Amino acid sequence: MFLQVQVREEDQPAFRFPWRRPGDEGQTVAYQMMVENFGAASSPTSCTFVLRRTAEDNPGYSDIAHKVTENFYVDNYLDSFDDAASAIDCCRRMGELLKKGGFELTHLMTSSREVWQAFPAEKRAQPELNVDLDNLPIERTLGLLWHGETDTFTFSFNKTDGTETKRSILAAVSSVFDPMGFLACVTLISKILLQDILRYGRYDGEADKLKIGWDDRLPESLLKRWYTFAGELNALQALRVVRSLRPLDFDPALTTYQLHTFCDASTRGYGAVVYLRAQCRSSTAVSLVTARAKVAPVRQQTIPRLELMGAILGYRLGIRTKRTLKVNIDSVTWWTDSSTVLHWLRTEATLYSAFVANGKEEIREGSNSSERRHLPGAQNPADDGSRGIYATELNADQRWFQGSSFLREHPSKWPINNGQLPEGPDLEEMHPVHIRAVTAAESRIDRLIETSTSLTALERSVAEMDGFSEKPTVARL
Incomplete structure (x- = not known):
């Protein structure tokens, strides 16, 4: 996708780089990229802008233009349909729309054999796959493993051997990618353990002496909890989560x-x-x-x-x-x-x-x-x-x-x-309200009321009073 988006000529010097063939000892030659490249932080944003602009500049495809905004993640088009016919029609029109902007929609992956056969082999994720004999392939979609044959999500985990320090356990916990939260009830145990590891030894006013270093071996009590959790993760590889939220027999x-x-x-x-x-x-x-x-x-x-x-x-x-x-x-x-x-x-x-x-x-x-x-x-x-x-x-x-x-x-x-x-x-989350009641001799109050020419003047006179005969009382509600 990046290589199909051209950079404006005045911006191309930002992608300049020196080049010399390996083994040569001569002068380097300066080149500059004319298209977006994978090393620039701006490339995803620039390419997404061009992709959306393609949809805006082609009003003849207004019925699917919103899918360019809602169903694309960088260069991945993810969508779901109620039947194979609508899926085939939409994907074909999407391919036509993107081609007008210089993009090619390829690497098709689907859970429907009818949709799979409707497109030429070079457009599929695995062109060599025999749709009549082989199972539909497994595709990694945004970090999740999706089985096209069963239309289910599965999970895989990195090996946790040798994780005995705070640093390695943090890396292992962070490597469990679960954006939908399917495993949230399981990963919470590792988060609680990690919290206990991070605050271990912070007591008796000797936090600096008792605190565990990032590369220190953890105490056996914490390692035992980690080994128990990590040893059971492989059981989740047999878990299958159905992708569709509506049963297939529901109209x-x-x-x-x-x-x-x-x-x-x-x-x-x-x-x-x-x-x-x-x-x-x-x-x-x-x-x-x-x-x-x-x-x-x-x-x-x-x-x-x-x-x-x-x-x-x-x-x-x-x-x-x-x-x-x-x-x-x-x-x-x-x-x-x-x-x-x-x-x-x-x-x-x-x-x-x-x-x-x-x-x-x-x-x-x-x-x-x-x-x-x-x-x-x-x-x-x-x-x-x-x-x-x-x-x-x-x-x-x-x-x-x-x-x-x-x-x-x-x-x-x-x-x-x-x-x-x-x-x-x-x-008891309600805050108490403090009401202050000030009492004084009735004669002084009456005299102030009689002599004050306005409410503001009365307030000022009361504020300046001193020598109260009684202390202010506080009522708590």
Whole structure:
């Protein structure tokens, strides 16, 4: 893609470089690139601009122009269709549009053999593949492994042998690429371990002496936890996550969709998970769309505050998911097992601390009370994302992927919305209001009122009073 975009002549000197053949001892020759190259930080932006400009300059393809903006990631065109005929037509028209800008759409990869056969071999990802005998290939898409034959996502991991230091474990944890959050409940365990490693030894006022260096071998207690986690990662290679959010036997014209977001928190982390509930006639299917899990702050927070942080995370994740999905969402439901958070969201009180007030107002602005519901903690799938589960416990039939079982039932059988007011110190997030009452002799007040010519003058006179007979009293509400 980069080599197909020409650089303006006045900008080409920015890509000048000296060149001399290997082994020559003569003078170097100065060359300059006439097209975008892979070493310039500006190349992706410049090429994306040209790609979008191609769509704008060809109004005859206005029906697919929006796909250039929404479905391209640099030079990768990713799209999904309801049937093979629409996929073939759209891809052919997309190829014609891009060709007008000097781009060539190649390296086709699909889960449909009908679409695969509709394009010549040189346009496919593997031209030598026999579509009648061989399985469709595996393609790496934005870091995820996608099996075209089964239309599922799979995962692979780097070897973790020899990771015994803080530096190597951080590198191993960061190498787990999971942009959709399918493995958020598993990777949370490694994040908690990494947090414990980073703050290990910071106590008794001797942090400098007890702190572990980046290349020091970790204590056995921490290494044992790491070996347990890393040794089970290979179990995830057998995991298959179905790409399609709608079952193939569901009629697209008769299918309705609902978005359900669950959030939860524990002392070590908080998380949120979003599910899409598809219903066609009398059949219902629930699919995990995306999830996030984060470790709790190092500075200790109360459980209600962590639950609010989980609710904010779930709200933001749900809003982004609704905006990204290209289906009509009939309703959105926000689930939490925290009665305290629900009470904060329902009350109109404005005397909460800044942390609670800002969080609850952000959620209230984008949702209404009828969309926020309570459920028992035992039925909350986000509990896995707030506490973490080991890789050997995760499979496609686990509730993390399937969602709460009641989502497959009629809404009348869903948990009853709990309106109980929480008990205990959870509501002490409200700031006290201080009211100062100043008393003085009635005669002096009356005299000031009689002699003052205006309210401003009266206020000034009261402010200048001294020698009160009684001390100011403070009332706390």
